[in-house]
Amino acid sequence: IDFTIAVWVYFDNVASSRPLVVKETTAGNQREYWLIYDTVSGNKFHFQVDADGTGVTSGQVNSNTFGSPSTGVWYLVIAWHDSVNNTVNIQVNNGGVDSVAYTAGVFNGTSDFRIGSRDNGGTFMDGRSGSIGLWKAVLTAAQRTALYNNRTPLFYQDYQALGLPTPISYWNGDEPSGNLLDKVGSNNLTDTNTVTTADASYAHVALLYDEQLD
Numbered sequence: 743i744d745f746t747i748a749v750w751v752y753f754d755n756v757a758s759s760r761p762l763v764v765k766e767t768t769a770g771n772q773r774e775y776w777l778i779y780d781t782v783s784g785n786k787f788h789f790q791v792d793a794d795g796t797g798v799t800s801g802q803v804n805s806n807t808f809g810s811p812s813t814g815v816w817y818l819v820i821a822w823h824d825s826v827n828n829t830v831n832i833q834v835n836n837g838g839v840d841s842v843a844y845t846a847g848v849f850n851g852t853s854d855f856r857i858g859s860r861d862n863g864g865t866f867m868d869g870r871s872g873s874i875g876l877w878k879a880v881l882t883a884a885q886r887t888a889l890y891n892n893r894t895p896l897f898y899q900d901y902q903a904l905g906l907p908t909p910i911s912y913w914n915g916d917e918p919s920g921n922l923l924d925k926v927g928s929n930n931l932t933d934t935n936t937v938t939t940a941d942a943s944y945a946h947v948a949l950l951y952d953e954q955l956d
Contacts, residue, residue: 743848746822746877747777747789748886749857750895753813753869756785760867762819763874765853767861771795772851776860777821777832785810789821789832793846801830801844808834813869818890823848824880836890857913857922857931872915873897879907898925 747763759781765774773792780788783804790802801823811817811834821832823844831841857874858867873895881889888904889896896904898912911929913922922931 743878744823744825744880745848746820746879746881747775747875748818748820748881748889749777749871749874750816750818751779751811751867751869751871752816753779753811755868756781756811756813758868759865760869761856761858761860761865762787762867762871763876764856764860765851766792766856767851767853768797769861770852771797772849772853773797773800774849774851774853775823777819778860779811780804787811787817787819787821787832787834789830791823791830791844791848793849795849795851799846801842801846803830803832803840803842805832805834805840807838807840816893816895818893818895820881820886820889822880826880833886835893836887855929855931859934872913874913874915875901875909876911877907877909881907 749762751762756779760779762777764776766776773795775791777789780786787805790800793799817834819834823830828843828845829841830844831839833839858871885906888906897914909926911924912926914925915922917923921933924930
């Protein structure tokens with residue numbers, strides 16, 4: 743299927759790889775997709791989808807056009823799978839799009855949907871994230887520009903006013919602590935690491951959220 747992930751992120755530390763949005767479990771070959779900051783890929787944002795859950799056949803793309811992120815800066819990372827044009831794609835801060843051909847599809851498994859952690863329990867986000875959206879669609883260039891909003895993250899109530907397509911789920915990340923609430927549907931994410939608001943802006947620090955999400 744077509745799907746798009748958008749997330750605002752801010753790193754406190756980029757010495758190691760950092761998970762942003764992940765639906766992947768290595769045990770039992772339940773890998774679906776993962777959007778991460780990856781030191782192995784040259785300190786770039788990295789988006790990867792898997793065909794059968796094994797990690798053998800996958801499509802992956804790095805944010806080569808944008809380059810490497812720094813600490814202490816907010817970034818909007820948008821990644822998507824286009825099932826019509828058979829590509830996987832990534833864009834940072836409304837800049838150039840990196841795209842690679844990929845025709846094998848995306849595995850539909852049983853992994854939890856996670857923000858800020860991977861399934862091994864040893865790789866976590868070190869920083870902040872918020873205004874996280876998931877669509878079962880490919881956003882147009884104009885829609886991605888509107889989502890960037892001149893470098894101002896959107897709460898869902900603000901997002902709605904722009905007439906953008908309705909996401910499957912959208913998490914503002916403005917809760918002071920506890921579970922991350924879905925502003926569209928019922929996909930509230932469980933706080934598994936005592937997450938708290940990072941500052942007066944809205945974003946959470948050291949995000950560790952997960953839930954089964956189709």
